[in-house]
Amino acid sequence: GAVVSQHPSWVICKSGTSVKIECRSLDFQATTMFWYRQFPKQSLMLMATSNEGSKATYEQGVEKDKFLINHASLTLSTLTVTSAHPEDSSFYICSARGGGLGDTQYFGPGTRLTVL
């Protein structure tokens, strides 16, 4: 149980285009989902927290207009990187919490974004 999926697993796009990443909780209802960014050989940096049906709460320094987060249902959250640039290239990981599973976050497999 407590499986979280992400799609796509990797994506390459041109500079200036937008990319959408999906995060799904497959076997539980995620009241809260989190989006992290991980640079090579570094730890995870929390970007934002989203609760189902509410606006996401962004961490300091994260541009909300650039990283659009939607948590429209209890099993799906999306992260859209708008007008992507090479510096947005990174590993994006989502996690989900809820469904009576306590405060443990369950992580997706990550999405590797490369912006050319």
Add this chain to the structure above:
Amino acid sequence: AQSVTQLDSHVSVSEGTPVLLRCNYSSSYSPSLFWYVQHPNKGLQLLLKYTSAATLVKGINGFEAEFKKSETSFHLTKPSAHMSDAAEYFCVVSDTGGATNKLIFGTGTLLAVQP
């Protein structure tokens, strides 16, 4: 505010020998502590968690960790390393004082297992 410090950025052991990955935490509250493992280009997998029950926590794949309040430590151990244990390990504390219970990650320890 909570924080977590992983004392070693790299640890190398031989297959079959014990593993010790060190973690110290700082918390104003009773912390929830976790160890996660990340294999290359993969997401994070929960190894074990401490939530104020037994101080010795057993996790998956033979790992365990002991919560020592007097030392503010939560070191991860395994009696005998396998090649498949080679990965990045993150010690994590939950910000239980905040409304969202955010996770605060250590900087990670890269475990190498030599044949």
